[in-house]
Amino acid sequence: MKAAVVIFPGSNRERDVARALKLVSGREPTMVWHADHELPQGTDLVVLPGGFSYGDYLRCGAIAARAPIMDAVRKHAAGGGLVIGICNGFQILCESGLLPGILQRNVGLKFLCKDVFLKVERSDTPFTRGYNAGQVIRVPVAHGEGNYFASAETLEQIEKEGRVLFRYTDVDGKRDAKWNANGASNAIAGVLSEKLNVLGLMPHPENHVEESIGSTDGRGLFAGLVAHFAQAA
Amino acid sequence: MKARVTVTLKNGVLDPQGKAIEGALTSLNVAGVKSVRQGKVFDIELAGTSPEQAEAVLKDAAEKLLANTIIENYRIEVGAD
Numbered sequence: 661m662k663a664a665v666v667i668f669p670g671s672n673r674e675r676d677v678a679r680a681l682k683l684v685s686g687r688e689p690t691m692v693w694h695a696d697h698e699l700p701q702g703t704d705l706v707v708l709p710g711g712f713s714y715g716d717y718l719r720c721g722a723i724a725a726r727a728p729i730m731d732a733v734r735k736h737a738a739g740g741g742l743v744i745g746i747c748n749g750f751q752i753l754c755e756s757g758l759l760p761g762i763l764q765r766n767v768g769l770k771f772l773c774k775d776v777f778l779k780v781e782r783s784d785t786p787f788t789r790g791y792n793a794g795q796v797i798r799v800p801v802a803h804g805e806g807n808y809f810a811s812a813e814t815l816e817q818i819e820k821e822g823r824v825l826f827r828y829t830d831v832d833g834k835r836d837a838k839w840n841a842n843g844a845s846n847a848i849a850g851v852l853s854e855k856l857n858v859l860g861l862m863p864h865p866e867n868h869v870e871e872s873i874g875s876t877d878g879r880g881l882f883a884g885l886v887a888h889f890a891q892a893a
Numbered sequence: 894m895k896a897r898v899t900v901t902l903k904n905g906v907l908d909p910q911g912k913a914i915e916g917a918l919t920s921l922n923v924a925g926v927k928s929v930r931q932g933k934v935f936d937i938e939l940a941g942t943s944p945e946q947a948e949a950v951l952k953d954a955a956e957k958l959l960a961n962t963i964i965e966n967y968r969i970e971v972g973a974d
Contacts, residue, residue, distance in 0.1 A: 765909050
């Protein structure tokens with residue numbers, strides 16, 4: 661699996677995700693600068709990491725979404741290539757129009773830095789084949805603007821099309837406002853594009869890939885992608 | 894030429910910051926505040942164009958960057974000194 665991690669000014673989780681990719685796939689990802697116009701030849705997976713690109717100025721991800729590299733990312737996605745945006749990367753994907761909706765300020769106004777439970781809604785995507793549908797995983801969140809919002813029509817459409825991939829739930833996979841701390845519409849933590857090849861999610865699976873951290877629940881996402889590309893090859 | 898673009902949240906879009914400000918005003922005993930919605934103001938200086946051209950340029954700017962039209966509306970005022 662040839663992965664490329666895009667670095668914007670203010671990204672700060674690029675090394676976390678690069679480490680997880682190396683650990684699980686055995687292959688070091690290529691780091692790509694935001695001002696570049698092209699992705700490395702043969703890129704299978706593009707990752708937009710977490711952080712605070714451009715200091716969250718204007719709106720989170722708004723300025724990064726207009727960076728030169730994003731045209732290449734759009735082209736990659738249009739050709740069916742896989743893209744993941746984590747946290748700030750999710751905000752960038754929404755602002756770039758690659759994913760529907762937008763991430764707003766958390767409903768309680770607080771920056772949330774803690775573990776959450778996510779229900780994996782389906783396992784038949786390249787991003788979740790390492791999990792079972794309905795499985796609940798524990799991964800951390802660290803964000804101030806993770807409150808997913810989309811119009812009622814958009815929400816209806818993405819639900820109908822099975823494009824909600826991860827949802828905030830309790831430990832048993834039940835939806836509960838108490839466990840949807842940022843106030844996201846329909847408790848959405850991760851959403852897919854129309855062709856199911858672009859994923860944005862607020863939580864950080866890349867931080868739960870090693871036993872020494874206390875959880876390896878995030879590993880399935882990377883292991884699933886490796887399996888997806890191994891099968892495709 | 895001077896111009897101003899005002900970006901506001903659409904009706905029905907949750908505004909936690911506006912709510913917090915509303916609460917703070919109430920606790921400061923500012924009387925009669927029914928609700929607060931927070932927005933953004935951009936004061937922009939344009940190089941010598943006609944008001945029509947300015948309007949077009951600012952619309953482009955608002956659509957491309959200044960506003961996210963999923964949740965925000967924008968208003969353009971040209972020649973606001």
